Amino acid sequence: MEELLANELSQFGARNVQIGNRAVSFRGDKGTIYKANFRSRFALRILKPIKQFAATNEETYYGRLKGLAWENIIPLDKTFAVRVALGSEYFSHSQFMAQKAKDAIADRIRDKKGARPNVNLENPNIPIHIHIRGDQVTVSLDSSGESLHMRGYREHTGLAPINEVLAAAIVEFSGWEPHLPFYDAMCGAGTIAIEAAIKGLNIPPGLFRKLGYAFEHWPDFDKPLFDTIAESALDRISDQNLRIFATDASSNIISKAKKNIYNAELEDDIDCSVMDFFELKPISERGTVVLNPPYGERMDKDDVDDLYKRIGDAFKQNFAGHTCLMISSNLESLKKVGLKSTFKKPLYNGKLECRLVRFDMFEGSRKHKDQYL
Secondary structure, eight states: OHHHHHHHHHHTTOEEEEEOSSOEEEEOOHHHHHHHHHHOSSOSOOEEEEEEEEOSSHHHHHHHHHTSOGGGTSOTTSOEEEEEEEEOSSOOOHHHHHHHHHHHHHHHHHHHHSSOOOBOSSSOSEEEEEEEETTEEEEEEESSOSOTTOOSOOOOOOSSOOOHHHHHHHHHHHTOOTTSOEEETTOTTSHHHHHHHHHHHTOOGGGTOSSOOGGGGSTTOOHHHHHHHHHHHHHTOOOOOOOEEEEESOHHHHHHHHHHHHHTTOTTTEEEEEOOGGGOOOSSSSEEEEEOOOOSTTSOHHHHHHHHHHHHHHHHHHOTTEEEEEEESOHHHHGGGOSOOSEEEEEEETTEEEEEEEEEOOOTTOOOOOTTO
16 A cells, blocks of 8 residues: 555655655655645554664663653643554563653653653553664654544444555555446445545545544644645535445444444435345446455355355446456455456455455447446
């Protein structure tokens, strides 16, 4: 997903955008940070590096951290917490290094101000991230706070929910164009359908966020600037007439999806109904179909194989002219679909390594006569 995020950041005006390993770096000003948090569909969190140094022992690590002017970063009335990502032969325990960093920060502020701010491990006002690779230590302020995948519209989920950022990426990889129908045909919580509507209407994901952002607690927070950026993004929302369908065979699941769609205020844009995928018929000669079928954790292997074979047959028989995608961690059963894929992209659904597989169901020599084109 790094390339999707890199392209998105470039559209936001970020400079020197570079793709790394499960990360994208960029340069920008305060407004770029605000814009990336409020508008990004693909980022999980936006970190602002404030210091990098070398350390091979705890004393140097503590001393360099205490040397930072934390009294100008963390007000006494705000809470903080430290999270450490560790990959180093010099240090072995991330929790111990987080505790050591917390001590250095608290000691520095107490020395300068005579008191220290409190730690809140669950929901800190100012989260701090420290990455240690070899002897290189990078200290960053987390501008987002809670992960940006937590849009705010989803209260109800199914057994194997796909998070909002992954759903947004699936929609993007599908190549769906908003003037065509979109079918989230085993919709679960309705997340993929909702993320399709967010793309189709150009809605900034920050519109739904109830948690706010960590940068709002920074001493240099510029509220007028943030309000201007948010208002500008809201002005870009489209009035496109979308044809998005969220269907599932379970009425219980559909009731949950409807509640999430209601929370997102997208009832007019997403048609949500009880329907078995194998009974679904497209309304047009072209469109996009996305499936998040069972992966097999709760099913016999033969049942999963049969399900995936039936999915392949349905793609072929019912969706000629359509782009069809499915995501699964069951790589063996995916072979049972029996169709030649256009691409297979590795993606993670939580800790499960999955493949997003795309099948372009060509109609042969038959000409497209889609009335909506």
